[in-house]
């Protein structure tokens with residue numbers, strides 16, 4: 031398995047692949063991933079220019095460990111195959127497929143990636159895939175999409191196009207996204223891949239943004255697509271385990287391992303009942319803390 035499949039992705043920041051001011055140094059804001067967009071942020075008559083600028087950015091800029099995902103144009107456009115060739119030739123880490131509805135969409139993109147990896151001498155399997163779900167049909171087919179390829183590290187809800195398809199709109203309350211969010215996180219977990227929430231486009235409403243991120247964090251998402259560096263500290267604050275939770279998780283892991291030796295199955299840690307069912311969750315908190323660079327313990 032490509033080890034990058036499971037990497038930390040709390041923040042996946044969109045930027046227009048054609049804008050020098052955005053692509054030159056987005057790593058200074060420390061998002062976990064950047065998503066260089068060739069799709070909706072790029073005007074129809076600028077697609078070639080954006081692809082050209084994308085290729086040179088990928089080749090020449092050191093993004094300092096920040097994952098480089100490229101959002102290609104939809105499979106119903108004349109652009110997507112050339113988008114993949116330029117992104118793979120440039121050495122991107124992953125392709126984001128917009129408006130994914132069927133497992134065949136993933137397979138078609140995978141086949142083009144494979145050809146491009148061969149043509150440009152990129153190791154087979156290096157380029158990962160993520161799929162954005164942007165329609166009612168995509169939500170219904172989510173599990174089939176999740177299981178379509180070994181290269182697929184995750185799926186993402188894209189609320190703008192999805193609510194248009196549902197014949198509603200983004201309200202800021204999240205009520206219109208409830209079913210899709212629930213469906214996607216369940217499908218992703220069933221397939222053991224990651225799941226990401228949609229962008230929040232009102233940059234003047236940071237309180238609403240925080241509430242939105244708190245909700246999707248509690249629902250089990252791995253992170254969120256974002257559009258602006260000002261959104262990064264809020265997502266990282268919510269998605270990075272707090273020290274008191276890390277310390278508790280350590281105690282749980284150590285106590286479970288110790289009590290197991292002694293033949294004890296259920297016991298109390300800091301007033302809370304603990305048994306083996308809590309082991310994986312505690313381990314996950316520690317792994318997340320390590321990946322986020324905030325782990326100070328000894329496990």
Ligand SMILES: CC(=O)SCCNC(=O)CCNC(=O)[C@H](O)C(C)(C)COP(=O)(O)OP(=O)(O)OC[C@H]1O[C@@H](n2cnc3c(N)ncnc32)[C@H](O)[C@@H]1OP(=O)(O)O
Pocket residue numbers: 043044045046051052053056067070071190229257258259260
């Ligand atoms: C529904 C969809 O399809 S979403 C996906 C497509 N949309 C996008 O890609 C939009 C990405 N975001 C942006 O382009 C911008 O954030 C905008 C247009 C929304 C707002 O732009 P601004 O008003 O300039 O934002 P703001 O004033 O907060 O910018 C502050 C700094 O952050 C930089 N910045 C803003 N957004 C980004 C970004 N997404 N990536 C990298 N840097 C960014 C700006 O260049 C600016 O840098 P500077 O101080 O060196 O000049």
Ligand SMILES: O=C([O-])CC(=O)C(=O)O
Pocket residue numbers: 070162164186187188189190191192227228229255
């Ligand atoms: O992926 C996203 O969140 C942005 C997007 O394309 C949409 O909302 O339609």
Ligand SMILES: [Mg+2]
Pocket residue numbers: 070128164188190191
């Ligand atoms: Mg969209």
